[in-house]
Amino acid sequence: MSAQIQIDGLRVEVEGKEILTGLDLIVKQGETHALMGPNGSGKSTLAYAIAGHPAYEVTGGSILFDGEDVTEMAPDERAQVGLFLAMQYPTEIPGVSMTNFLRTAVNATREEDLPVREFMTNLRAGMADLKMDDSFLSRNVNEGFSGGEKKRFEILQMAMLEPRIAVLDETDSGLDVDALKVVSTGVNQLAGPDLGILLITHYTRILNYITPDHVHVMTGGRIVKTGGADLAEVLEEEGYEQFS
Template identity: 55%
Template sequence: MQIIKIENLKSQVEGQQILKGIDLTINKGEIHVIMGPNGAGKSTLANVLMGHPAHEVLEGTVDFLGKDLLDMKVDERAKAGLFLSFQYPQEVPGVTVENFLRTAKKEVSGIMPMMTQFNKDVKKQMADLNMDEKYLERYLNQGFSGGEKKKNEILQMSVLNPKLAILDETDSGLDIDAIRVVYETVQKLSNDNNGILVITHYNKILNYIKPDFVHVLVDGKIVRSGDITLAEEIERTGYEVFKAENAAKTV
């Protein structure tokens, strides 16, 4: 069953066009990886799908579980089951991790979870991420290292159980051990009822997560799609061949 279908999506920021016609469909049970050079539009795609106000959609459609995603407010997108793990998570002084997670769960599900069972479930999920339970008492991301912030993003994903999780360069700033823990957890969270879109430029994550599809994004367009062997080709050749392919198509 289809979760999201993106057709001819184009967008701009401050008058500069970034996305130039994205086509992508993700079905239930699938993991997709988007790779590409810096400035290709990978994070822009994530921000447009989540509804960042700085990004203006110029053209195209996005069907999310039968609804017009582009017509929905940000909170409506989240409540419908869309989740974005930020590349640069923000600190929120005065709000503990525990309160944030419990409140977010209530807003998405419509029901305030019972404290005892909720804490039990969260602590199990934290153990999978090698996170100390003391983080629940700390203010959200305040004083956290880069790796701790990224683990906290995946903890949120685990708690909220979204229909589609978009992970925007979650590997950025992580050491190799943290990358392994994060992406092994993401792989475990993949199931027949959700979809996962991983945005990265780091091939090594594919040692820990097994995508169904790999897409190469260059200059605002997906120029080629394939299986994991496509990522292996990128590792061997870099992105120059894909840039040349895209340039040839646009001439």
């Protein structure tokens, strides 16, 4: 049976202000969902709530993964069961090489450490897919990276960690067309029966390269409309005002 994340009546507060107001959503392995909405609708709040960010307080509802309530799990525990978040604004980690960071992360999500040779083979293959040259192996995590390089590294992490459900928070933000194509190709290569994707975006342009199975419109902290890929075309033409 494939894994799924099931969100029921989720309410989340940030600094005492309610952002999510009773959100329902199910994402299964093998499906790609696009979550769209205007700025301030709560999209990123949902992403961080799924990942377990401590600043985002769940005040109601539940997040079930494989039938287990994960709302009390620490972020690393959620990663171990197969959840992944690609952040909109990846942070720099001075003094920690990309290779050491990834090796530590990969081994933390496995029962046994991955042999070094196998790890490096997988890492180089993932970097090649994302057009990242070998100089990145010794560079510190996101330090001095361009916006596009940071987003490629997020997708590289996803490739290496092999999650069952991945949340991509505004992966397209700040990317030029060439970087967008590379990142989208990386996502498409990973998509398949073993990975469910929740792609959070404000604009429809990334959907020119990644075709979702389902599109959801979010306003006011909840999902107000769900449809197929053609719903994104409606949003491109008519905007979000009709849902406000």
